[in-house]
Amino acid sequence: MDKMTPLSDIGKQTNSQKIGVLLSNLGTPDGTDYWSVRRYLAEFLSDRRVIEAPRLFWLFVLNTLILTTRPQRKGEDYATIWNRDRNESPLKTITRSQAEKLQQSIRDGLLGNSKSNVIVDWGMRYGNPSLKTATERLVARGCERILFVPLYPQYSAATSATACDKLFKVLASMRYQPALRVATPYYDQDTYIDAIAGSLAGRLLSSGFEPDVIVASFHGMPLSTYLAGDPYYVHCHRTADLIRTRLGLSQERLIVTFQSRFGRAEWLKPYTDETIKALAANGARRIAVVTPGFSADCLETIEEIGQENAKYFFDEGGDVFARIDCLNDSDRGMRVIEALVQRELSGWV
16 A cells, blocks of 8 residues: 655645746847748748738738748848847847846845745747747756746737747647746836836936937737737836836826837837837927837847837937837846746745
């Protein structure tokens, strides 16, 4: 007859179990060359969560039109921001650093006595390192529980949900699955709002200028996603409202726009590029652009905002354009991630 584990020892067994924390962001190509960018775009743009068009029609357009020309153009854009020392995109560099700094914070006592039981890893929804690879690493190191942290402050099916879809697919292939938790969006969390407001105020103070308008630019989504019930638009405006309150700004002083639209369908408005052109044309000479929907700087923030949209502003007569860095792996940014992980691990550690 098998001997049962004494009840007094069950708690000890639970406390010794390894817990994985898996940070995730959107992804990046492996290089700036045509084929690397094509592989990345093919994976990204074939995601049903990202493009909700009729399937056969979209795959025809994707493979015959978009993937023949777009990789070259986007590769040239990536080349302007590429981390040459590591031969990778800034998003990959920053996400790795966020994971490493979180692991160090845990070693330093962020989670109390559970520091030796929590292992941090990171993976991308598209490209490398993949969520599959990261999950397999955590399981190989003995993690029986995993906290999944998609680093998107505002929820959207095209970001948070598809990341979960991918991870669920990975778990579906396992006979012995780890227990899973998914961190909730943090668009209205005090630590996040304080960090964005503090970063914005600090940059403006150090720059020594007062902008006529502050533009809070969020990644765009097709209007159809909002009409279908996606909460992203509401989350973005809630974030902006809370930042205004923290900084004592009016709606006219801090405005919300949406960038990175793709294709001919109507997207969430107002559009960032059109708004920035109009601001300059109507007399604004000094603006600052903050991107609260991005947890790490990437092509859309560094190149699209900092280069492309800055040029639009200057071409229309603007004088000063300040792109506010994302929180990245800064002290403020790490406090946001740490607070999120602490909250979501409640009961496990």
